[in-house]
Amino acid sequence: MISIPKTVYEAMIEHAKKGYPNEACGITGGAAPEQLNHFFPMRNADESAISYFMDPREQLEIFKKMRSLSVEMNGIFHSHVASEAYPSQKDIRLAFYPEVSYLIVSLADMKKPVLRSFKIENEQVTEEKINIE
Numbered sequence: 001m002i003s004i005p006k007t008v009y010e011a012m013i014e015h016a017k018k019g020y021p022n023e024a025c026g027i028t029g030g031a032a033p034e035q036l037n038h039f040f041p042m043r044n045a046d047e048s049a050i051s052y053f054m055d056p057r058e059q060l061e062i063f064k065k066m067r068s069l070s071v072e073m074n075g076i077f078h079s080h081v082a083s084e085a086y087p088s089q090k091d092i093r094l095a096f097y098p099e100v101s102y103l104i105v106s107l108a109d110m111k112k113p114v115l116r117s118f119k120i121e122n123e124q125v126t127e128e129k130i131n132i133e
């Protein structure tokens, strides 16, 4: 189970909506792997409705910020604009961090965004429970 403060949850949903009709992406950080206390929204360099790409330079800036806050990356966030909140084949193939949470928000129903979280290791997807505090 992972914990997400309500403000972080709301920031993720807002960032996903702002990126619509393209996918949106971002990184979370925290002092512990299951405490997703900080959200760093990022630009989707792909500018695509079916994929996302994080700009390496922007990523580096965020890693610097995380270091100054003494937190570590513990989640990778992106949105699905028309499909369910479940990793696509490409998401699974490109999941290189078995220790982080892969958070996906679905905007398929814009009025009811659905956020889910997964661990992905050796292309095995395991859903984890989210506790919004």
Ligand SMILES: [Zn+2]
Binding pocket: 078, 079, 080, 087, 088, 091
């Ligand atoms: Zn995806």
